[in-house]
Amino acid sequence: MNALLAQTRMELLLSLRRAEGILITMIVPVILLIFFASIGLKPDDYEDPIDFLLPGMLALAVMSTGLVSLSIRTAYERNYGVLKRLGSTPLSRPTLIGAKILATMAVQVVQIAVLVGIAVAGYGWRPSGAFLWALLAVLLGTVVFAGLGLLMAGALRAETTLALANALYIGFLLLGGIVWPVEEMPGLLSIPARLLPSSAFADALRETLSAQPTLPWVNFLILAAWSILAIVVASRTFRWE
Amino acid sequence: MTSTADHAIVVQHLVKSYGEKRAVDDLSFSVRRGEIFALLGPNGAGKTTTVEILEGYRAPDAGTVRVLGLDPQHDAAQLKQRIGVMLQQGGIYPTVTASELLHLFRHFYRDPEDPEKLIDLVGLRESAHVRYRQLSGGQQRRLALAAALIGKPELVFLDEPTTAMDPQARHLTWGIIRDLRERGLTVLLTTHFMEEAERLADRVAIIDHGRLIALEEPKVLTQANAEEVQFTAPPGLDLATLAALPAANSAREPRPGFYVIDTARPADLLAEVTAWARDAGILLNDLRVGHESLEEVFLRLTGHELRE
Numbered sequence: 001m002n003a004l005l006a007q008t009r010m011e012l013l014l015s016l017r018r019a020e021g022i023l024i025t026m027i028v029p030v031i032l033l034i035f036f037a038s039i040g041l042k043p044d045d046y047e048d049p050i051d052f053l054l055p056g057m058l059a060l061a062v063m064s065t066g067l068v069s070l071s072i073r074t075a076y077e078r079n080y081g082v083l084k085r086l087g088s089t090p091l092s093r094p095t096l097i098g099a100k101i102l103a104t105m106a107v108q109v110v111q112i113a114v115l116v117g118i119a120v121a122g123y124g125w126r127p128s129g130a131f132l133w134a135l136l137a138v139l140l141g142t143v144v145f146a147g148l149g150l151l152m153a154g155a156l157r158a159e160t161t162l163a164l165a166n167a168l169y170i171g172f173l174l175l176g177g178i179v180w181p182v183e184e185m186p187g188l189l190s191i192p193a194r195l196l197p198s199s200a201f202a203d204a205l206r207e208t209l210s211a212q213p214t215l216p217w218v219n220f221l222i223l224a225a226w227s228i229l230a231i232v233v234a235s236r237t238f239r240w241e
Numbered sequence: 242m243t244s245t246a247d248h249a250i251v252v253q254h255l256v257k258s259y260g261e262k263r264a265v266d267d268l269s270f271s272v273r274r275g276e277i278f279a280l281l282g283p284n285g286a287g288k289t290t291t292v293e294i295l296e297g298y299r300a301p302d303a304g305t306v307r308v309l310g311l312d313p314q315h316d317a318a319q320l321k322q323r324i325g326v327m328l329q330q331g332g333i334y335p336t337v338t339a340s341e342l343l344h345l346f347r348h349f350y351r352d353p354e355d356p357e358k359l360i361d362l363v364g365l366r367e368s369a370h371v372r373y374r375q376l377s378g379g380q381q382r383r384l385a386l387a388a389a390l391i392g393k394p395e396l397v398f399l400d401e402p403t404t405a406m407d408p409q410a411r412h413l414t415w416g417i418i419r420d421l422r423e424r425g426l427t428v429l430l431t432t433h434f435m436e437e438a439e440r441l442a443d444r445v446a447i448i449d450h451g452r453l454i455a456l457e458e459p460k461v462l463t464q465a466n467a468e469e470v471q472f473t474a475p476p477g478l479d480l481a482t483l484a485a486l487p488a489a490n491s492a493r494e495p496r497p498g499f500y501v502i503d504t505a506r507p508a509d510l511l512a513e514v515t516a517w518a519r520d521a522g523i524l525l526n527d528l529r530v531g532h533e534s535l536e537e538v539f540l541r542l543t544g545h546e547l548r549e
Binding site: 003005087 | 296297298318321322324326328330331332333334336337341345346347348349350351388392
């Protein structure tokens with residue numbers, strides 16, 4: 001086994017040992033999906049609630065893995081001197097970041113499988129849409145939220161990262177197009193909310209996974225801009241100790 | 242002459258500042274291959290800064306360092322395969338066990354040591370599957386030592402290796418470090434614990450305020466002032482009276498109530514001091530004949546105590 005795979009396995013092990021991480025990445029999206037699908041929450045222009053809810057919960061799950069789980073774990077690794085210690089081993093920093101991204105994506109595969117499984121089995125969702133575009137949306141979303149997570153973890157104190165990651169998660173969940181479309185928000189609030197990475201991500205998934213899929217190029221542009229911003233700022237501000 | 246063939250580490254005129262403060266100030270020394278070399282000094286003396294420059298964590302402001310003939314900044318990738326590092330604290334995932342950590346680190350090195358052998362070596366067999374945060378302070382340090390050895394390094398940096406250890410763990414660790422020397426490794430350790438430097442090191446560099454104060458074998462440092470008689474008594478005794486005893490050369494009171502009399506005839510002086518104290522009605526405590534301890538050497542060389 002090479003260093004990348006060994007480190008990826010360690011990252012997954014560390015994720016599994018954080019109970020609150022599993023709560024926020026796995027259990028919360030599942031419970032919200034079941035809860036809102038059961039009460040039939042949907043905007044007027046959707047026929048079936050699951051067509052609206054599933055993309056939003058997929059977005060929430062992918063977002064939480066990078067923005068919350070990865071950021072808090074990495075922030076505490078920095079706090080405990082683990083990142084510093086790894087820096088004196090031959091494990092290179094690109095390999096370490098690569099292992100973190102691979103582990104994040106592995107968790108996302110499980111999240112997507114579980115959420116899609118519940119939607120299909122419990123609410124009669126039939127996969128439809130442009131899957132390659134949806135996959136591209138997931139990849140862009142992964143980069144955006146993992147990038148924002150690493151940005152916080154590398155620049156802020158661990159306690160600050162913990163608080164801010166959870167605050168952003170709640171903020172995006174409630175105001176960022178995850179459980180309710182930003183178009184239906186009151187007045188001026190809808191315009192900045194439209195530019196949030198969470199609403200661009202959730203909308204991109206809704207557009208690509210609908211029965212008549214469209215290429216969500218505006219949302220892709222918004223996500224690409226957030227990706228570049230997160231990577232540039234994170235690579236300039238990241239401190240290893 | 243210091244050449245990289247005989248020396249694992251060569252430091253020349255090293256300078257490192259943090260803002261206004263000079264942490265390392267024109268420091269030069271060399272570590273021979275195969276020796277245990279100790280950097281001894283109080284907290285804030287610049288020991289850790291020096292070691293972290295050698296490990297490649299920080300760039301020097303001025304001066305040059307060579308580690309195994311390499312530049313830690315430019316040849317980092319090559320160097321990391323050949324050194325082992327034990328940080329002053331932390332550096333290990335709290336939720337991971339000794340076994341898991343060593344089996345992970347093994348994959349980073351071209352020719353790794355067997356993790357199970359290292360677990361036995363540092364005495365963690367019974368705690369091999371206990372998570373790091375549940376280990377005692379001493380066990381945590383021993384796991385950090387094992388992690389420093391996993392790559393079969395030629396040179397190990399041990400920053401305060403026995404802090405948080407009880408005496409038993411400390412002696413076990415000293416034994417492990419001596420065995421490293423037997424196997425041909427070079428060891429650079431920092432300590433503010435003089436007994437550690439005295440017992441373990443082939444040579445000791447005393448550092449204070451980022452400067453080199455002395456660099457000798459421990460026994461040369463401690464025997465510089467021949468023999469002496471030491472005791473504690475009420476502070477403020479007349480030093481001239483003590484120095485006038487027939488066998489005495491000179492007398493001093495380095496700390497209030499702690500007296501040191503230099504002599505060439507310690508047995509005679511001992512008798513004279515006790516007779517004088519009986520006549521003067523003074524109770525002597527901790528009366529002993531000895532060499533200077535490294536702590537006293539430090540006090541004499543720097544004017545202040547090692548632990549502060």
